[in-house]
Structures are given as C-alpha cells and as structure tokens.
Amino acid sequence: MDGVEATWTGVCCLPKQIMILEGAGRMSINSSSNLLHQQPSWTDGYSTCNVSSSFYGTQWHEIHPQYWTKFQVWEWLQHLLDTNQLDANCIPFQEFDINGEHLCSMSLQEFTQAAGTAGQLLYSNLQHLKWNGQCGSDMYQSHNVIVKTEQTDPSLMVSWKDDNYLYDSGYGSTVELLDSKTFCRAQISMTTPSHQPPDSSDVKKTQDHTPKSHTKKHNPRGTHLWEFIRDILLNPEKYPGLIKWEDRSEGVFRFLKSEAVAQLWGKKKNNSSMTYEKLSRAMRYYYKREILERVDGRRLVYKFGKNARGWRENEN
C-alpha cells in the first residue's frame, strides 16, 4: 500500500522529477510521451507532498538498486548522463521503463542490447552499486585503506578512512558500509576522468564539480541513524549478528548486539563515546516522526514506521 506512499513527509523529488521529464523531452527520445504517460505513481500525490527536508535523503542513491522504483531507475540514468557528460541520446530511457528489481536481473548483454555502448557503463556502474554500495552504503574502491581500531566488542572489527569505513565481519570478509553522498560522489569520480577526493567537509568546500542538477539534500551528517540501521538489516551477510529481522514483512527488527551497533554508529559519526543508551534515545525520537513504531514489552525490538523507506523487500 505504501510502496510509493506519498504521505511521507518529504517526497522532495519533485524538482528532480521535473528535471527528468524535461531531460527526456530534450533528448528527443521517440517515446518520451510514452514515458510521460507511463509515469509511475510518483506523479500522484505531488500536490500533497509536504516538502520537508526530513526525507530529502531517500533517493536512488540511498537505497539498494534492487528496491528502486521506475523513477529511481531513471534518476540513476539521468545521473550517469550528467556526471559523465554523455550525450542525452546515449541512453534510451524507454528501454529502462523498469523497476530496480528488473534492472538488477539484467545481464551485461541485455544492457548492451538496450543501451548500446553505454550499456557496459550502466552495467558496471550498477554492479558496483549492487555489491559495493547501496542505500546509505557507499564506498571508495580506491580507498580501501584499513585502519585498525580498537573495539570493545571483539567481534566487531571496524576500519575507517574519512567518511567511509570497512566492517570486518569477523568471518574473513571485509565489506563497506558508507555514507550515501560519499558513494554518489565515488560513483561519479569512478566514471569520470577527473578523480575526486573522498568526501569530507573540507573537500566539500573546495570542490565544485558536483553536478548542480542534483538538488542538495538536507542531510547534514550523512546517513541518518534509521538509514544506518536499515542498511545493516539489508546486509545480514555483511553485518552478521548485529541486528536481525523479527518480522521482515512488518518491519520488526531486534538488536542482538546493541553496544556493538552503537559503536559502529559512533564510528560513523566519529564519536567514540556513543552508547546504546544514547543511540536508543535517538531511536525513540523516531516514534514521533513515525519513522519507527513502538513495540511494547519487547526489549531491543523496534519496528519501521510508515515514514521509513527502503526496507521493504519489494518496495516499488
């Protein structure tokens, strides 16, 4: 029911949606009118959008490609055009009138058939998004600098470099859980000749290559806590034993290692004094905003509310 629920406080993608549509027109895609007619349900409810910065954050680069809507697929395509300064007709949007799930199931061959030479770029970028970044996660493949840090919980080996960090699951695999904005920029730098340095507030002040066509979101500290939690849940193989789903379809989950999660969150925020006590206070603030719902009587158990996005299995 709320796959494209427009009631959440900030479907602030309106400007972007307009941009995409304009872009489609400019690109003289022969089926642009088709695109317009097939605008998915995101065209509904605009007028009711309460443009709050609270949810500026939930856009294509903040959720796993698997969960993208058709619109988010187009956003991604548009983004690639913009960031690679590609000619608009390089990517036939009409060939990508599909949701993220479908997109993720496409082979390289299918991408090439759909988008010609650009297909390879799309494919490799998507593979990267699928396996290395996602949701609030992102990475710098060229910056996998592992800096060992002490962890109270011995099962938790976390390494950091700037905004990103690597989480060693303790099972021999080192994976990334990074900031989404960083990931976005990493993707850009990855596919453009001029390499951009990792995300940092310092860098942000000096860099001016970020495409302006993508509206700046009010997400001052990178991934929000609830997104961070969601991403851990969406990566059970990467973050084993930290948080688990109690009821996947209902969005109910439970902290298994509350302090370990708090440490991980603290690491992300560069705050070594983070505790579950403090993290849980922030979680409780989400009740009022309906990002979380109360689960009475169960310790360490939370439930995603109607304003939490991107956690459902088939959210499109």
Place this chain on the structure above:
DNA sequence: CCGTAGTTTCCTGATT
C-alpha cells in the same frame, strides 16, 4: 547571524 533538523548528552524514574 538565525532557524531548523537531527541528533547527542544527561537525567530522572519506571520496567524487565
């Protein structure tokens, strides 16, 4: 400089 969002920190008291 100001206001706001999203925490962070601290605290008191209740519950498990």
Place this chain on the structure above:
DNA sequence: TAATCAGGAAACTACG
C-alpha cells in the same frame, strides 16, 4: 542489580 525503556531538557552542529 543491571540493562533497557521513556521522555524532558538543553546542547551541539551542519546546512539553508
């Protein structure tokens, strides 16, 4: 008794 939950209050910080 320790851990967790519930919220109030104030502080903090990036951002517009």
